[in-house]
Amino acid sequence: MNDVILRTPTVESVIHCGDGAFARYAPALAARRLFVVTDSNVFAYYRYLIWQTFGDETPVHILPAGETSKTMRNLTAILRAMVQAEIKRGDTVIAFGGGVVGDIAGLAASLYMRGVRLVQIPTTLLAQVDSSVGGKTAVDFEGVKNLVGSFYQPEEVICDPVFLKTLPDREVRCGLGEIVKYGALDGEIYSELIANSQNLKTPEFLDKITYMCVRHKAEVVSADEHDLNGRRKTLNLGHTTGHAFELFYRKKSHGEYVLIGTYYELYIAEKLNVCGHDYAESIRKLINAVIGKVPAFADVRSAARLAKFDKKNSGSQISLVVPAERGRCAEISLDEESYPALLEECAARLKSRAK
């Protein structure tokens, strides 16, 4: 087990990583007054653990499982249940679940009485390596993902791989998508991925790499908590195109689209001489190791239009964060004509290879 400390100018959070972290750190929380938020799937698997650890009198608010639960209505329902449970300023919200639970419960904790204590217990690989760390909270609003939210650091995060045992393979691939992203940002993570490319899904590997990703993210967030100086933006590597494909096609998981986006963006980075061929090839191999063949999408032009709405862009330029070399990424800006044209070239190449 390893602890990571995330320091910002205003708070310090501690992230406990590793096998046994839940058993070691969660029971102490039962001494406080708690309000647990989870979802219906997670509750079905872990209701006895929740009752046993936090006491069966502890209020548990159960959201419907799924991406579409991050609504204002569900946020209001959580706040109402907190009032009914007579939650006070010094009490603690526990977000027990994946990224959806973490985002909405974190927002509720930041709003209720101007902020109550918050502990994140992420149960998906994606939430463990990425979304539970860094204090971003949000719900979707007016059809826009994560439009309404806040920065609100949890006091404590408990990342225990024990929860991954029940996680469906699709969700493991989803988390691996972000892990490969960290590999493109951090040389040590890259080497670890390359050395283990044949056993990326083993518990031992996931245990170790989760700690490394959390450490990387905590460092970035400490340097740029509010996404202002460019450091935190690097965490969007592969996301401009990945997110556009995700919005347009909506079939695979977020992390898989991030990998597909990274693959297409690597083509652009190589073509513009931002990234060398051998390094690009090694990242492509990692991507293939997680998701198999990358699809040659038929309509990248329509998908590319959605990249325009990305929060990172300024004016009509499309901004991409791409791998450059081991341990270094670079930002590329493209205009509205060349970006879809380059994506089309990549799709055409993928198609001709598939024949």
Ligand code: ADP
């Ligand atoms: P993410 O963490 O990928 O942002 P979600 O919070 O929607 O997204 O979680 C993905 C799915 O996995 C949801 O259906 C959720 O109920 C389910 N889930 C979360 N944790 C576990 C777990 N430990 N075992 C099984 N299913 C889980």
Ligand code: ZN
């Ligand atoms: Zn992501």
